[in-house]
Amino acid sequence: MTTIAKTTRLPASLLRGVKYRTRKEGVDESTSLRQLLILGLQEYAVQLYREGKIGLSEAAELSNQTMREMLDILEIHGVRGNVQYETQKKSLEIVKRLTS
Numbered sequence: 001m002t003t004i005a006k007t008t009r010l011p012a013s014l015l016r017g018v019k020y021r022t023r024k025e026g027v028d029e030s031t032s033l034r035q036l037l038i039l040g041l042q043e044y045a046v047q048l049y050r051e052g053k054i055g056l057s058e059a060a061e062l063s064n065q066t067m068r069e070m071l072d073i074l075e076i077h078g079v080r081g082n083v084q085y086e087t088q089k090k091s092l093e094i095v096k097r098l099t100s
Contacts, residue, residue, distance in 0.1 A: 038064070045070070046077045 010018070021032040045063040048054045054062070060070035074080075 042073055046074060046079060049074060050077075050079050 042063040045059040049059040
C-alpha cells in the first residue's frame with residue numbers, strides 16, 4: 001500500500017481519543033489515527049448504503065473492503081440489502097439462461 005503524508009489540525013478532544021486508542025491497543029499514534037480513519041470510512045460507507053445513495057460495490061470500494069467483507073460489515077450494523085425482488089428475479093433468470 002502506498003502511503004502519503006498529510007498534515008492536519010485535530011481538536012484536542014479528537015486527539016484524546018487517538019491517544020486513548022494508542023494506549024489501549026499498544027500502537028503508535030499514526031497507526032491509531034489510521035485505524036480510526038478506517039473505522040470512520042466504514043461507518044460513512046454503511047450510512048450511504050443504508051440511505052440508498054451508493055451500492056454495495058461502491059461501499060466496498062469506499063471502505064477499502066471486498067464486497068464479501070462489506071456484506072459482513074453491513075450485517076454487523078443491521079443493514080439489510082437494498083436489492084429489490086425484481087432485480088434478484090431478473091438476475092436468476094439470466095443465470096438460468098446462461099447455464100442451460
